[in-house]
Amino acid sequence: MTIATKTKYQLETFWVPGGQDENPAYALSLTNNTDQPLEGFTLCVSGPARIDPEATVEGGRLLTRLSNHAEFAPPEGFVLKPGETWTVKALGMSYHPKHWTDGANAGYVVLADNNTVPVSVAPTRAKGDNAALTRGSVVYPVPKVAPVSVSVVPWPSAVSVSGRLAPPVGLDLQSEGAEADAAVQSFKSLTGGLFPVEGIVRPAAEGGFPVLLTLADGLAAEAYSVRFSTSRVTVSASASTGFLYGLITLAQILRGARLHPETFLFPASGEITDEPALGWRGVHLDVARQFYGTAEIEQFLRIMAWNKLNRFHWHLSDDEAWRVEIDAYPALTEIGAWRGHGLKIPPLLGSGPQVTGGYYSKAAIRQIVALAGNLGIEVVPEIDVPGHCYAMLQAIPELRDPAESGSYFSVQGFPDNCINPAREETYRVLETIFDELIELFPSKIIHIGADEVPLGAWSGSPEALARLRDVSGEAMATAHAARLNVITNTHGADEIDGSGAAVLQAEFLARIQNFLASRGCVTGGWQEAAHGNVIDKSKSLLFGWRTVEASAALAGEGYDMVVCPGQVYYLDMANSQAWSEPGASWAGWSDPEKLYAFDPVEGWSEAQKKHLLGVQCCIWSEPMTDRGVFDRLVFPRLSALAETGWSLPERKSFARFEALVGLMPILYGVYAEK
Template sequence: MIAPAKNLIRYCSAVFLLSLSVSLTAGAQDATKYPLIPYPTNLTAGEGSFVITSQTTIVTAKQFTGEAAELNKLLAKGLGSSLKMTKTAGQHTIKLVYDAGITAPEAYRLTITPQAVTIKANDPAGVFHAVETIRQLLPVAIEKGITSKKLVLPAVAIDDQPAYAWRGMHLDVSRHFFSISYLKKFIDRMALYKMNKLHLHLTDDQGWRIEIKKYPKLTEEGAWRTFDKNDTACTKRSKDNPDFTIDKEHIIQKNGKTLYGGFYTQQQMKGVVAYAAAKHIDIIPEIDMPGHMMAAINSYPFLTCNGENKWGTLFTKPICPCNETTFEFAQNVFDEIMEIFPSKYIHIGGDEVDRTDWGKSDACKALMEKEGIKDLAALQSYFINRMEKYFNSKGRKLIGWDEIIEGGISPTAIVMYWRTWVPKAPVEAVKNGNTVIMTPGEPLYFDNQPDQYSIDKVYHFNPIPKVLNAQEAKSIIGAQANLWSENIPSERRADYMSMPRMTALAECLWTNDDAKYNSYLQRLVKQYSRMDAMKINYRLPDLPNLLNEYVFTDEGKLSIASPLNTLTIRYTTDGTLPNVSSPVLPLTLVIKKSELIRVAEFTPSGVRGDVYNLNYTKQNMLGPVKIAPPKPGLACTYYKAYFKETALMQNAKVDSTFTTDKIEVPSTVKAPSFGITYKGYIDVPADGIYSFYLTCDDGGVLKIGPGVVVNNDGNHSAQERSGQIALAMGAHPFKLDFIEGGGGFTLKLKYSVNGSAPQDVPAAWFKN
């Protein structure tokens, strides 16, 4: 048996270990001295440092008084008192200077010398970003409010500006509710990493979270629910991970029932908006229409075409676009929303609409005939376009999910692209004249479970579709990550799912330089201590070189190199969860029998990272089988249907068959949901312990010989599962079942043998 493959983790882990190397390159020295995320457009290291004391003064242009106050507030946390604000510059001064020559929005120039600190910008946002740069250059202790007599800033010259105007984060507060204090914490870390748009998903089937005074039942009733299936799933997972425990402050007893929920008053939300505005973060409210409205329809059933409120085939019944009362309700709601949120952007949702009832409605039939509306998709566009005109009349711009383009949309609407499986959507929107914000589910749905590849995929995400030319690319104004909360019931879990991925997205959208990736990983290591001081429950770095299933013929050996020298790896062999009292994993753990090894990393304060379940199985080398003169490739069976798990394909109707020598979804497959079975033999050229890495969106099961090697079954986002098998040279029965529920179209299979680097399975190995 071999130790886990030495180079399975190709991204984060190798760079983390550079902290142990004997020397640092100039770039690494910059990463250590200036551990800034996102990295500036241009940075020139200086000599010496600027020392801030209680005698230091702040001088500001009149345009930047608010930003000067934010800077003073920051420095007061480290000095224990505010600095004096003066009108004229003296010695040892921090100056905020208006510079009309800096023309790029949000740009700034920061110069730190032993004599002075100078911030120059053309707009207040640029000054504020410079303040956040200074924050990251200050000692971590400032985040804890630990005071000292002086604060030291390294000398540096920075010219900086963002690559993209829209650098967003989304937070779903409707499925699980988050407190005002957490919203402010979320805003703080966005500001630290120069993100500038917070998209709040305020309403959905599971909860209505914002007070609307004209319709009080929206929150009196719609903000509360009995526990649903997602709550139950979270409670079950909380037995092993306390981050899945539902925050108790959002649970009440009412009329003999246990209810979960909460909402924001208008006054509370205005306070949050002001808090964000001071940090140059624009809060974009989303009131999801015409679908995802069950929480509202429960209290106001007149909103539907037939008074019903229930789940349809895939989604809930929508509000009716054919009744004037619907538009009266919508306009009244958005009037109050616009009073709370000054943002010029309002998000109307417009996704996942079950239009079935519209087609049965006499009112809709009459409206469609009157307006010349050809189909139900166009009827949805009628609703969206009419609401957009209303928004425009109030000086606002409408944003909708990319489904809004299906029935035709005006070129002035802003399209937010999320459906990874519809790559033409952002292209069609751009060619229609629309502005587009990129937020594809892969890799920017941060509610998808992170893994060892997540940071790399987010960092290297390119918001610009390859088919767009340079002029068309200007319509892509940026991107954002979405944090849907069905399975995020606590603030700690929200932290874990968003951090540190947010930092990778921040640098992707601000710096936009793939060449800085290794430097970014080094700087990220330095950022962890700041996150600790801010009490962010970030996801610890992945343990490198681990599989899900291991086999051995004589003995197994487990060796894990810690990704950070501050972490301790502990393990158990009795099935219990590792804790701070569990034994420390030795340099090499020898395994003699089939057993489950559970390992986890721990911070010095006792915070546990992910638990890794490593199944070790002792087995004999699997001998080859004799086969008739083989044909190249695998025989494939295609099923055009929806499956929740691969086993359900056994009794399904076959749509077609084909032969292939590649494990991938054929380009000819267009159905949103389907299944494929790849069957034949894998002919390996030598004896060995073979590792297989199966990435699926949605599910897949790999069988070689009589048993399962990798189980990656079920409906889920793209994730990799791995396993091993001891194979003798020759042919072995091979079967791979794959299902796609509608979304990702991701299927990859790689292998390694005796510790080699993972690579694609050679086409010549497949026979049938």
């Protein structure tokens, strides 16, 4: 028999939004469950909640604040007796928490001898909200009567089927030619990974229904047709990806008919013809804030393929971590891939005092890229520069001007997080890193970030100010130097157009793009890469994350655009405004229906639409410590985005989507309690 015991120390956090009689306040209460007094200690917590560096703190002192990592000390001489609680209250947050995952989700006590003790942390509660906290994907039950007779997500271009066969137990695939053979092997691997015991692919000896794959000239690479008869199914395509997508559609129909025969049928006749509306149907995954192992990435790629998504934007570096092996600079992963108490990168975003993190070896990356290629997915790596480089600078401090003084701060509360564009060492290091990356990623699209450079970046660097003086004159350099030690970006990302930071960033971007172009690569960047209008539009693409209107304006300037506005397509945003929902809401919120109905090119002119590459959802991982939160935030919104990218607007129907999406797989299998 197991006897339950209390943890030594327990932390509860509480958010008071403020009102007529009280100011907004964030309270942290530590309870001593031991039989010994606690003294000479400090309390460390990590967010996403960020204490404002100028906050007033009651009941203790704020010793350290690095982004969402905060260390508090009680008053001098304070003793936390057994069974008692100490409360420290911060009157000032960098942003006001809106959801239960905004608060502290990890903590530990540092004892007087510098040893650490983990603390049990309860989800943050908000004053006036007692609703049950939610996690796990919302369950979308398959109805008895659906708007359509076959189950396919995303919905095809044309569906004309009739009759009903008894659903076969599996599919006996008969391929002709290299393209079809490759698709069969990929499909076997895909279904075996997603549905290992269903036996979707099986020989005739085990009851597999004949499926013939035939080459059809004239179809686009991702297009296909599926023709049904009583004796066999014929899948036609011109390329392996088209064959794979045809087989995925057929398998979705089979699963629907087998699992819900009262709702869906397996057709006896008719045809489905299909091709995507948009060429770029992407998903961005941030692996810097939280780390996902190779097995998780591979399963996520399988789910992407099942949704006919074809671009995996892999966010491999940020302030919080560096996640890719670089032979020339082993310190990047030795230092930048790990967080923990006493390390150069402290516990952040739910990591405790123990060493946590990880990185992708080159062997793992090759394995992942190969799987993606077999599934029709291009992998686009991102190394975010020149901002969001705190982890990189901890590993390679030479990328900062050694004479730099003072500090500037990023929107996420990291000091001095930009590599210096005025240093030749910066370009030598980056060119070496990019050369190693290019060898790993055959897509030859290298995303360089370029977002959220702080307004005061490099304002204390003599090298940067000298370069700015040469380029833009004394007045600009003097104005920029005045931004040193000014706490900017406390509540949002500053617009830097026209600033010294924008001028220096533009010089940096032009040089990096020229280098990548010399290696035969296209440069990707967030929309801030357009600062200064210096990058070659014919060799670049931009990702519009702020608004549809901003993306349209950039398209009008001739930039090729992937549309991913944070208000709707950022999947770390909560499903509703309720405190009980996990996620964030600094950009907005969007439930599956809102995302599904969203028009990514509303108001665009025909000339602007010529520069539309496609759409992408972005998974930022700040709230993803709990994988049940991942499933709730990502699914089924990922499938809603997939249908926007694949199906023409006039073919969309949320009522149909809602009836079918419950059959789509999710990553961790965590569903919300009914």
